[in-house]
Amino acid sequence: MVREWLDCTNLHHLAKEVTLTKPYDFGEKNITKDGIQVIRISEGCPNQCPYCAEPSKIKWFGVPEITSNKVRLVDMNLLCKQQALETIKEFGEKLVNDKVIYYELTCGIDFRFFNYEFAKALKNSRFKRIRIAWDFGFEHQYKVSDAIKLLEKVGYRPNDIMVFMIANWRVSYEVCKEKMDLCKVWNVKIGDCYYDNQTFPNVKPIFWDTLHLVDFRRRIRKHNQEVNFKIDPEFKQRSLPPLPKVSGIREEFL
Numbered sequence: 001m002v003r004e005w006l007d008c009t010n011l012h013h014l015a016k017e018v019t020l021t022k023p024y025d026f027g028e029k030n031i032t033k034d035g036i037q038v039i040r041i042s043e044g045c046p047n048q049c050p051y052c053a054e055p056s057k058i059k060w061f062g063v064p065e066i067t068s069n070k071v072r073l074v075d076m077n078l079l080c081k082q083q084a085l086e087t088i089k090e091f092g093e094k095l096v097n098d099k100v101i102y103y104e105l106t107c108g109i110d111f112r113f114f115n116y117e118f119a120k121a122l123k124n125s126r127f128k129r130i131r132i133a134w135d136f137g138f139e140h141q142y143k144v145s146d147a148i149k150l151l152e153k154v155g156y157r158p159n160d161i162m163v164f165m166i167a168n169w170r171v172s173y174e175v176c177k178e179k180m181d182l183c184k185v186w187n188v189k190i191g192d193c194y195y196d197n198q199t200f201p202n203v204k205p206i207f208w209d210t211l212h213l214v215d216f217r218r219r220i221r222k223h224n225q226e227v228n229f230k231i232d233p234e235f236k237q238r239s240l241p242p243l244p245k246v247s248g249i250r251e252e253f254l
């Protein structure tokens with residue numbers, strides 16, 4: 001039986017409902033801090049999700065001179081841009097001080113524009129800590145699962161992959177918990193982001209309540225530890241108490 005509450009399919013069609021407690025970060029970017037060069041080379045997204053302030057108009061700013069061996073791209077939806085595939089391939093050929101460069105796509109992959117060619121290019125160009133966005137409900141589970149399979153096919157390990165999901169919005173705590181269960185099965189990590197551009201611990205409840213916000217955050221932390229360590233690293237006891245002496249059991253257990 002399909003559980004009705006898992007169905008969020010009407011949410012895609014909502015009008016934009018963004019208020020934002022802090023200003024939205026637009027425009028071209030190129031700053032270096034603590035050895036990491038942070039760049040934004042494009043802007044705009046055709047999806048216009050109701051909770052997102054990214055404009056619909058597509059802009060291509062171009063790639064600035066790369067001066068660090070660690071580069072973080074903060075484009076909200078790089079993959080939807082015409083120049084994206086070629087640019088990702090070109091990133092892989094760049095060197096700084098004769099050394100290769102490692103890249104990160106902070107805002108994650110939009111599965112609607114993702115395919116094998118992109119997966120291969122990201123891997124070849126040394127993009128690390130790959131993120132995939134899964135903000136809506138279970139209607140996208142196959143798409144997210146397919147994207148993870150493509151990433152694994154080109155050599156990413158499951159725990160190199162993180163699924164991003166929005167909390168504190170209209171996709172309920174219960175649905176997000178079910179999504180977390182599936183991420184456990186896929187053995188991938190979870191990144192939480194919060195409606196209204198908020199960041200923990202300064203998140204005000206909007207569609208969720210404080211108890212659910214805190215609980216979800218705690219569960220994500222635990223989930224990511226378990227995916228990383230394959231055990232619960234906070235529970236370190238290895239040995240078990242001896243069994244009671246009962247005749248007839250194998251001697252090595254006494």
Ligand code: SF4
Nearest residue numbers: 045047048049052076
């Ligand atoms: S959340 Fe991502 S996919 Fe949705 S409108 Fe914003 S940038 Fe586009």
